[in-house]
Amino acid sequence: MSEALKRIWLCWAALLVLLAATTGAAFLPLGGFNAFVALAIAVCKALLVLIVFMELRRSSGLVRAFAVAGFFWLLILLTLTSADYLTRRDTTVPWQAERDAHPSAGSEAL
Amino acid sequence: MSEQPPAFQFATAAQQDEASTLGMWTFLATEVLFFGALLAGYSAYRITHPAEFAEAARHTKIVLGTANTAVLLTSSAFIATAVEMTNAGRRRAAALCLALTAALGIAFIAIKGWEYSLEYGEHLVPALNFDADRYGGIAQLFFLFYFFATGLHALHLAIGIALVGGLAGKSVSDRPPETITVRMIGLYWHFVDVVWIFLFPLIYLVGRNQ
Numbered sequence: 038m039s040e041a042l043k044r045i046w047l048c049w050a051a052l053l054v055l056l057a058a059t060t061g062a063a064f065l066p067l068g069g070f071n072a073f074v075a076l077a078i079a080v081c082k083a084l085l086v087l088i089v090f091m092e093l094r095r096s097s098g099l100v101r102a103f104a105v106a107g108f109f110w111l112l113i114l115l116t117l118t119s120a121d122y123l124t125r126r127d128t129t130v131p132w133q134a135e136r137d138a139h140p141s142a143g144s145e146a147l
Numbered sequence: 148m149s150e151q152p153p154a155f156q157f158a159t160a161a162q163q164d165e166a167s168t169l170g171m172w173t174f175l176a177t178e179v180l181f182f183g184a185l186l187a188g189y190s191a192y193r194i195t196h197p198a199e200f201a202e203a204a205r206h207t208k209i210v211l212g213t214a215n216t217a218v219l220l221t222s223s224a225f226i227a228t229a230v231e232m233t234n235a236g237r238r239r240a241a242a243l244c245l246a247l248t249a250a251l252g253i254a255f256i257a258i259k260g261w262e263y264s265l266e267y268g269e270h271l272v273p274a275l276n277f278d279a280d281r282y283g284g285i286a287q288l289f290f291l292f293y294f295f296a297t298g299l300h301a302l303h304l305a306i307g308i309a310l311v312g313g314l315a316g317k318s319v320s321d322r323p324p325e326t327i328t329v330r331m332i333g334l335y336w337h338f339v340d341v342v343w344i345f346l347f348p349l350i351y352l353v354g355r356n357q
Binding site: 039041042045046048049052053056059060063064065066067068071072075076078079082083086087089090091092096097099100103104106107108110111114115118119121122123125 | 165168169172173175176177178179180183184186187190191194195209213216217220221223224227228231235330333334337338340341344345347348351352353355356357
């Protein structure tokens with residue numbers, strides 16, 4: 038098997054190991070850390086695909102810059118959106134009942 | 148590299164290939180943001196309703212989802228192999244790898260369809276038969292995202308299957324495709340794979356730790 042083919046199928050094996058790891062880790066009681074682990078493994082898998090399968094490994098700097106640009110703008114989109122939603126607090130006025138102050142807590146919001 | 152001389156506006160075949168690659172990556176960058184808007188909406192609702200999202204996500208079929216991820220990752224390895232085979236001039240091997248890629252893509256959509264039918268049976272399809280009294284309104288939002296995201300992904304995959312299937316046929320014809328053509332369609336295929344790599348944990352792995 039040539040060097041290129043060996044690299045492709047090694048990458049495939051690594052991807053399947055990461056898939057098993059992420060599925061297994063999802064069942065561990067890690068609390069809020071579960072989401073972090075799932076996302077970190079997803080980023081690793083995506084990087085493997087981008088660098089090995091999509092050949093960014095041997096692409097020119099210009100092609101790499103184009104590839105990074107899309108994800109960079111995605112990062113801005115997600116960061117600014119989360120910065121808003123992660124820091125929102127409901128403010129209660131004294132005459133409001135506790136339940137009314139958290140309409141989002143009910144599952145009948147729709 | 149291209150076997151044919153470059154088009155008149157290019158000095159070399161390498162320059163022509165890089166122009167094609169840049170064009171494809173530009174298209175893929177727009178696709179990143181296309182799916183990204185969907186992910187941003189998902190994040191906003193998940194941040195606001197974490198418990199309801201975890202509860203809703205437990206109704207997804209994790210075994211089928213994991214199997215489908217493995218199917219898609221394998222298909223990507225096959226199309227990457229097909230690029231190497233085309234480059235080496237091994238046309239029959241390239242055609243076989245391309246056919247396997249398309250077949251795995253079809254397998255993915257078949258498993259997805261099976262999953263959809265199970266969800267229909269459990270009254271989890273918004274706008275068709277969603278049981279909001281049983282699952283709650285936020286779960287309906289989650290499944291709205293689920294069907295939109297996986298549906299758009301399946302549409303992209305269907306386009307990919309058509310392109311790769313066409314290439315497989317062309318590979319054994321009198322005019323086999325050039326390496327750059329296989330490489331560009333490969334880039335698209337891998338991108339659809341990357342989208343799924345992120346959809347998988349957001350859909351199937353949420354709320355499994357309870």
